Amino acid sequence: xxxxxxxxxxxxxxxxxxxxxxxxxxxxxxxxxxxxxxxxxxxxxxxxxxxxxxxxxxxxxxxxxxxxxxxxxxxxxxxxxxxxxxxxxxxxxxxxxxxxxxxxxxxxxxxxxxxxxxxxxxxxxxxxxxxxxxxxxxxxxxxxxxxxxxxxxxxxxxxxxxxxxxxxxxxxxxxxxxxxxxxxxxxxxxxxxxxxxxxxxxxxxxxxxxxxxxxxxxxxxxxxxxxxxxxxxxxxxxxxxxxxxxxxxxxxxxxxxxxxxxxxxxxxxxxxxxxxxxxxxxxxxxxxxxxxxxxxxxxxxxxxxxxxxxxxxxxxxxxxxxxxxxxxxxxxxxxxxxxxxxxxxxxxxxxxxxxxxxxxxxxxxxxxxxxxxxxxxxxxxxxxxx
Numbered sequence: 001x002x003x004x005x006x007x008x009x010x011x012x013x014x015x016x017x018x019x020x021x022x023x024x025x026x027x028x029x030x031x032x033x034x035x036x037x038x039x040x041x042x043x044x045x046x047x048x049x050x051x052x053x054x055x056x057x058x059x060x061x062x063x064x065x066x067x068x069x070x071x072x073x074x075x076x077x078x079x080x081x082x083x084x085x086x087x088x089x090x091x092x093x094x095x096x097x098x099x100x101x102x103x104x105x106x107x108x109x110x111x112x113x114x115x116x117x118x119x120x121x122x123x124x125x126x127x128x129x130x131x132x133x134x135x136x137x138x139x140x141x142x143x144x145x146x147x148x149x150x151x152x153x154x155x156x157x158x159x160x161x162x163x164x165x166x167x168x169x170x171x172x173x174x175x176x177x178x179x180x181x182x183x184x185x186x187x188x189x190x191x192x193x194x195x196x197x198x199x200x201x202x203x204x205x206x207x208x209x210x211x212x213x214x215x216x217x218x219x220x221x222x223x224x225x226x227x228x229x230x231x232x233x234x235x236x237x238x239x240x241x242x243x244x245x246x247x248x249x250x251x252x253x254x255x256x257x258x259x260x261x262x263x264x265x266x267x268x269x270x271x272x273x274x275x276x277x278x279x280x281x282x283x284x285x286x287x288x289x290x291x292x293x294x295x296x297x298x299x300x301x302x303x304x305x306x307x308x309x310x311x312x313x314x315x316x317x318x319x320x321x322x323x324x325x326x327x328x329x330x331x332x333x334x335x336x337x338x339x340x341x342x343x344x345x346x347x348x349x350x351x352x353x354x355x356x357x358x359x360x361x362x363x364x365x366x367x368x369x370x371x372x373x374x375x376x377x378x379x380x381x382x383x384x385x386x
Contacts, residue, residue, distance in 0.1 A: 001124045003378075004371030008103070010034075010116035011370060012096040014078070015105035021079035022048065022150075024055040024142035027112075028078055034119055035059045035138060038126045045158060048150035054143040056155050061126065063134045063385060070134040071165060072385050074118040074377070075152070075341055076172040077144030080107035081359050088361045102364040110358040113365045114172025114373065115140070121377035134385025137166075144337050152337040156344055166345035168311045168384055170377065171338045174355035175330075180369040181319040181376065185350035186312055187236060187331040188338060191300035192267040192275050194282070199292040202251075202259035214261040215249050221289045222263065225282070230273055236305055237270030237331050240278070268334075271303050301335045304342035310384070311347035318379030319351075322372050351376065 010030075019025035032042045040059040048054040055078075063069040083093045083106050091097040093106040103113070122136055143151030159166070175185045198218050203211025222244075230240040242265060249261035267278050279297060286293055306312060312329060319327045333355075342348050353373060357363045 001120070001127065003120055003124060003374040006120045006123075007113070007116045007370040007374045008367060010119060011103065011108070011113045011365075014112040014116060015096045015103075015107055016094060018094045019078050019080055019107070019142065020082055021146040022052055022054045022143045024078050028055055028057040028140055028142070031078075031115065031119055031138070031140065032057055032059060034123065035061075038123050040136075040138070045155060047154045048143070052146070052150070054141065054150040056142070056151060057138065057140040058155055058159070060135060060137040063136075064131045065133040070167040070385055071137060072134060072168040072170070072381065073137040073139055073166050073341070073345065074122070074170050074172065075139040075337065076111050076115050076118065077141050077151070077337065078112070078115065079142040079145045080110070080112075081145045084361055090362055093363070098367065101367055103367050103370075104362055104364045106363055108363050108365045109174045109353050109355060110363070111172045111174060111352055113370055114174070114352040117370060117374040118170075118172055118377050120374045121381065124374070125378050125381045129386055132381075132386050136381065136385065139341070141337065148337065153340045156340045160344055166341070167347065169338070169341050169345045169348040170315070170380060171336060171341070171348065171350040172352045173336050173338075173350040174352040174358055175350045176352070176354045177356075178354070179323075179325065180353060180366070180372055181323040181325045181327055183330050184312065184315055184319075184327045185331065185333065186308070186329045187305035188301070188303060188333065188335055189237060189268045189270055189331060190275070190303035190339075191335050192269060192278055193298040193300055194265055195296045196263040196265070196286075197294040198261045198263070199294070200257070200259055200261070203257045205255050205257055208257065211257040213257045215258065217289075217291055218261050218263065221285055221291065224285055225265070228281070228285075230267070230278065230281070231270065232272065233270050234272050237272065237303070240267055240269040240273050242267050269303065271305060275299055301339035304339055304348070305331065306347050306349060309347065311349055314380050314383040315349050315351055315376075317383060318376045321379055322375045
């Protein structure tokens, strides 16, 4: 099998499907047909309200060792983010195009090329080693770029109920920075968001003694929040960071003191802190300033980490064999669906193409990286479940 040709062809077919979240646009059907042809059992799981229907696919090929064999899961998403202004794209984002050795299209890097490489790697591996000892599975969703309420998290719940054991998971998120294989994500920080409402008293700007300006009240505690050192991080994670994302106040009139100010902020936190500790410190600070406030918290994801070991060693060895590079282990970046899978899988890494163009106009991937990416994925299969 020509891994380069097959991966490129499948990536183009997937990009041509307008799978803007949560619409799968039959991407999973295309992938499922190919997996079924080489012995995978398919299970489609749909979830969510009628106006936001999510499609999930669980596909598994059991090895000759049966339940005693290790199970390696390839995970990813078929949905993509909206295109943005179409007139700014050089070509239609859902018509795969080539320029200067690059494949362009929405989802080219995030993450339809990874999905194509995973499928081709599995096909090639099975053709060469039909009696492989361990099992191979695919966990795909069309709700990763959206709210992520009815995608991978639902499949994980279902797998837990089924008593399915996952030993290794490779997520196809675009992880590389400069060249293919330079970085493996072996963990991610947690995400904790908050909406703080400072309650004041609305009034006329000419009579401040009859009002209570919540913006003025917010100034000192906000400065403390921004300056606070939350933790020092640890061996695998940088220190926890807090960032303000939105600040709203005012009635739109220049002569009115507003009655409330609303502040949105987010923690990207390491395993050196817990959500409870972060919440407690924020509340203590606000109470110390004597504010009247309402604070609502949203836990977007827990941090997770795969310690260097069997899976990271296999991935680094495969990258080295294909590219000659020594991959760096990293926990940088945002969240991914790995946060859900890590709850039932002890070893999980993310490896995919260069991430510089993801979510951008003219998103692209290097055509020359497609075959090697499939080779890397196949190398992991050979090292762990053959």
